[in-house]
Amino acid sequence: MAETARPIVIRVNGTERSLGVERSRSLLSVLRTELGLTGTKYGCGSGECGACTVLLQGQPVRACTTPVSHAEGRSVTTIEGLVREGQLHPVQQAFLEVQAFHCGYCTPGMIMEAVALLRKNPNPTELTIREEMAGHLCRCGTYGRVIRAIQSAAAKMRK
Amino acid sequence: MKPRGADDSSKDECGGSGLTRREFLQAAGGVVVLFSIARPLEAGGGGSAPPTAVGDINAWLRIGQDGRITVFAPTPEVGQGLRTELAQLAAEELSAPLSSVDVILGDTDRVPADAGVSASSALSTIGAKVRQAAAEAREMVASMAAERWGVPRAGVVIEDGRAVLASDPETFVGLGELAGGRRLVRRLERPAPLKPAAEHTLVGRPAPAIDGPAYVRGKARFAGDVRLPDLTYAKVLRAPCLGAKLVRAETGVAAAQPGVIAVVQEDDFVGVVAVRPDLAERALRSIQATWEEGEHASIGSLYQDLRQSAELEQEIAVRGDVETALAGARQGYSASYRTPFAAHAPIEPHAAVASPQGERIVVYVGTERPFGHRTAVAEALGMPPEKVRVIVPAVGGAFGGKDGPDVAVDAARLARAVGRPVLLSQSRVEEMSWNYFRPAAVIDVRCGVTEKGEIAAWDADVFNCGSRGAEPPYAFPNQRVRVYRCNSPLPQGPWRGLGGSANAFAREVHLDYVASELGEDPVAVRLRHLRGDAGMERVVRAAAERYGWHDRRPPTGLGAGFACAADDGSCAAVVADVEVERASGQVRVRRVLVVQDGGLVVNPDNLRSQIEGAVVMGLGLALREAVRYEQGRILTGSFASYPVPTFREAPSVEIVVLPDPASPPRGGATATLCAIAPAVANALFDAVGKRLRELPLASVRLRAGT
Numbered sequence: 001m002a003e004t005a006r007p008i009v010i011r012v013n014g015t016e017r018s019l020g021v022e023r024s025r026s027l028l029s030v031l032r033t034e035l036g037l038t039g040t041k042y043g044c045g046s047g048e049c050g051a052c053t054v055l056l057q058g059q060p061v062r063a064c065t066t067p068v069s070h071a072e073g074r075s076v077t078t079i080e081g082l083v084r085e086g087q088l089h090p091v092q093q094a095f096l097e098v099q100a101f102h103c104g105y106c107t108p109g110m111i112m113e114a115v116a117l118l119r120k121n122p123n124p125t126e127l128t129i130r131e132e133m134a135g136h137l138c139r140c141g142t143y144g145r146v147i148r149a150i151q152s153a154a155a156k157m158r159k
Numbered sequence: 160m161k162p163r164g165a166d167d168s169s170k171d172e173c174g175g176s177g178l179t180r181r182e183f184l185q186a187a188g189g190v191v192v193l194f195s196i197a198r199p200l201e202a203g204g205g206g207s208a209p210p211t212a213v214g215d216i217n218a219w220l221r222i223g224q225d226g227r228i229t230v231f232a233p234t235p236e237v238g239q240g241l242r243t244e245l246a247q248l249a250a251e252e253l254s255a256p257l258s259s260v261d262v263i264l265g266d267t268d269r270v271p272a273d274a275g276v277s278a279s280s281a282l283s284t285i286g287a288k289v290r291q292a293a294a295e296a297r298e299m300v301a302s303m304a305a306e307r308w309g310v311p312r313a314g315v316v317i318e319d320g321r322a323v324l325a326s327d328p329e330t331f332v333g334l335g336e337l338a339g340g341r342r343l344v345r346r347l348e349r350p351a352p353l354k355p356a357a358e359h360t361l362v363g364r365p366a367p368a369i370d371g372p373a374y375v376r377g378k379a380r381f382a383g384d385v386r387l388p389d390l391t392y393a394k395v396l397r398a399p400c401l402g403a404k405l406v407r408a409e410t411g412v413a414a415a416q417p418g419v420i421a422v423v424q425e426d427d428f429v430g431v432v433a434v435r436p437d438l439a440e441r442a443l444r445s446i447q448a449t450w451e452e453g454e455h456a457s458i459g460s461l462y463q464d465l466r467q468s469a470e471l472e473q474e475i476a477v478r479g480d481v482e483t484a485l486a487g488a489r490q491g492y493s494a495s496y497r498t499p500f501a502a503h504a505p506i507e508p509h510a511a512v513a514s515p516q517g518e519r520i521v522v523y524v525g526t527e528r529p530f531g532h533r534t535a536v537a538e539a540l541g542m543p544p545e546k547v548r549v550i551v552p553a554v555g556g557a558f559g560g561k562d563g564p565d566v567a568v569d570a571a572r573l574a575r576a577v578g579r580p581v582l583l584s585q586s587r588v589e590e591m592s593w594n595y596f597r598p599a600a601v602i603d604v605r606c607g608v609t610e611k612g613e614i615a616a617w618d619a620d621v622f623n624c625g626s627r628g629a630e631p632p633y634a635f636p637n638q639r640v641r642v643y644r645c646n647s648p649l650p651q652g653p654w655r656g657l658g659g660s661a662n663a664f665a666r667e668v669h670l671d672y673v674a675s676e677l678g679e680d681p682v683a684v685r686l687r688h689l690r691g692d693a694g695m696e697r698v699v700r701a702a703a704e705r706y707g708w709h710d711r712r713p714p715t716g717l718g719a720g721f722a723c724a725a726d727d728g729s730c731a732a733v734v735a736d737v738e739v740e741r742a743s744g745q746v747r748v749r750r751v752l753v754v755q756d757g758g759l760v761v762n763p764d765n766l767r768s769q770i771e772g773a774v775v776m777g778l779g780l781a782l783r784e785a786v787r788y789e790q791g792r793i794l795t796g797s798f799a800s801y802p803v804p805t806f807r808e809a810p811s812v813e814i815v816v817l818p819d820p821a822s823p824p825r826g827g828a829t830a831t832l833c834a835i836a837p838a839v840a841n842a843l844f845d846a847v848g849k850r851l852r853e854l855p856l857a858s859v860r861l862r863a864g865t
Binding site: 022025029032033036037038039040041042043044045046048049051078079080082083088092093095096099101102103104105106107108111129130131133134136137138139140141142143144145146147 | 237238239240367368370371372373374375376377378379380381383384386392435436437503504505506507508553554555556557558584586587764765768769771772773774775776797798799803804805806807809811812
């Protein structure tokens with residue numbers, strides 16, 4: 001169903017997408033429903049859990065509270081866009097090596113935030129990681145492992 | 160080939176083009192192992208083997224002609240690491256590479272029925288069966304190889320996915336080739352010998368999670384991620400408060416909105432189906448509904464409500480004569496303990512996709528109970544159960560909270576009404592409001608102490624949370640636990656450890672209280688009364704030793720607390736170090752030591768990870784979590800109002816696992832979970848001298864003068 005006369009153009013994971021969607025719809029809904037990018041998760045719809053985190057121009061945002069119009073003419077990276085030439089991003093690799101997940105539902109949002117964190121601060125302290133990641137909830141309680149995974153990725157990325 | 164994980168475990172069913180289990184098993188030759196015995200195997204637990212009728216649906220393991228091993232088990236992966244641990248168990252018994260095992264879980268067309276096994280105890284019950292099936296398959300292929308080479312069974316070695324002639328290692332045959340294209344079915348009559356733990360090379364070691372790559376790539380498919388052709392999106396109308404009855408709903412405006420396919424009304428149920436989720440929501444908001452509100456429960460009278468409605472359900476753990484012993488005690492100590500309703504609060508809210516396929520319906524739903532869901536959907540739709548197929552994809556946390564079939568049933572009836580696949584997913588507020596909760600509890604404890612300082616009588620009245628974990632591990636000569644059923648003001652149901660956490664809280668805090676009244680060390684009092692429970696004594700001693708309990712000298716504002724609990728066959732002892740900031744009353748749990756016994760530990764890293772998670776979840780319950788409600792309205796419908804633990808609160812955790820390879824594998828970490836809150840409460844007493852008997856241990860109560 002065409003929603004608007006003027007499509008919104010967004011660069012998603014490196015590919016330009018022209019989307020005929022209502023401007024007020026959430027970026028999360030558009031990514032999941034229109035583009036089939038289901039790696040970005042719904043957790044709360046109000047920016048409290050972090051499960052929907054994506055990168056907008058490299059900055060982490062909560063896709064559930066971001067109107068799709070905010071992404072117009074900009075680039076969005078989702079978890080599906082992190083793999084380059086078949087290679088996992090070092091943060092993905094570290095999550096895998098540390099097994100920093102139980103059910104895996106919060107994992108994509110955590111990884112996106114961690115990627116942004118390490119770009120900004122390649123050598124964060126444990127306290128910084130806790131503070132920067134505090135908006136991400138994991139009900140399974142894997143926080144300790146996520147901290148270890150981010151530290152491990154940071155060490156590898158500094159080399 | 161890579162093992163199947165969460166990303167593709169059911170891809171061949173998408174759109175209904177895939178093989179059913181029966182077709183799959185019959186299509187190819189190979190070795191199939193079924194259980195046909197009526198009695199449970201090993202720790203098979205509570206008659207979970209199917210009674211009489213045995214067909215392929217009961218198969219637990221298959222070795223295909225290509226040598227791939229497929230394990231079929233009912234209980235889904237919900238983050239407890241079950242898929243990988245079952246693969247380890249099967250690969251171990253068959254001496255095959257871990258990568259040659261596929262694990263199919265939670266698909267009612269493809270796996271044996273579960274008989275109500277909970278996800279947390281699945282490893283002990285389901286794991287035992289998978290092990291046994293794999294051992295049987297190993298003996299089958301070994302016998303076939305022996306026959307082929309004309310040697311006794313002892314002349315055949317099974318290793319690396321092959322049968323090898325012991326006298327000539329150059330002679331070997333792949334496990335899948337031995338059936339020679341025939342389909343060989345073995346029904347388990349007598350348990351085949353299990354490989355001794357000393358020979359294990361896969362079990363007892365960490366293994367990478369099979370689902371891990373899918374999780375980190377965002378490829379794991381949860382129920383809300385299922386995409387089918389012609390998929391539609393639904394929302395259901397919610398009452399303004401619990402117990403309200405729908406009088407009338409004006410749905411005409413909603414039905415006429417763009418993108419709306421149908422508004423379905425059946426009795427109290429109203430659902431909107433639209434081509435997009437936002438359009439379904441918009442249409443739902445335009446429905447004018449009139450409700451008749453029923454009785455309005457509020458949290459202020461919770462504990463009173465429970466007591467007033469109590470009916471004695473059972474007396475358990477009765478020993479000696481508790482009344483006489485209490486009357487004759489030198490000193491009595493009585494207190495009452497309270498724990499609130501708790502929400503499961505998984506990050507993935509309930510979701511289901513239902514897809515009508517001819518005269519059948521397929522439902523993808525995140526649940527711990529696929530067969531229970533199948534029954535519920537079949538009953539709601541008036542269909543025979545075999546016409547309903549429930550497939551559990553990845554599940555984003557459950558914690559006992561995804562047993563209820565409402566979302567699956569609602570999706571199914573909407574799908575049937577519109578004749579198209581329907582995705583129904585709950586919002587956060589729906590997840591936190593329209594679900595059942597961990598039962599709230601009141602527990603009264605009376606105990607009597609003799610001249611010698613022995614606890615001679617222990618009498619507990621347990622209201623509303625049931626008998627799980629209510630029997631004390633201690634050897635009190637006179638004891639009685641009366642369990643009362645109550646009218647719960649909120650819907651309640653399974654939750655990790657269920658009543659075990661409330662019962663452990665009451666018991667372990669009360670024991671600490673008695674110890675402090677007697678001027679004795681709380682660990683010494685525990686050990687003195689633990690005669691006869693060797694498992695618990697072992698973890699308590701180990702925890703005290705590891706922590707250096709008897710030498711501890713906590714500075715002002717810091718405290719250490721001890722507690723122990725048993726659940727799902729495991730014992731755990733916990734020491735919590737807390738810090739209380741005097742001025743603000745702010746509580747911080749700095750460090751937690753856990754000693755848990757583990758039976759045969761299949762994957763030590765996963766067990767540690769489960770225990771780490773249980774510590775975090777236990778801290779939430781200890782310090783902050785409580786479902787609040789007024790006038791029948793849940794007030795804790797968000798993460799802001801129901802604060803689950805965050806990165807900031809995760810403490811440093813030290814874990815010691817005491818394995819016992821000779822005993823069967825056990826469940827996860829609920830024993831640890833149950834011991835956290837009492838350990839924290841006891842630590843707060845140690846730190847500030849204030850005995851708290853109600854959860855959550857909100858910081859405000861610790862401020863000076865309150």
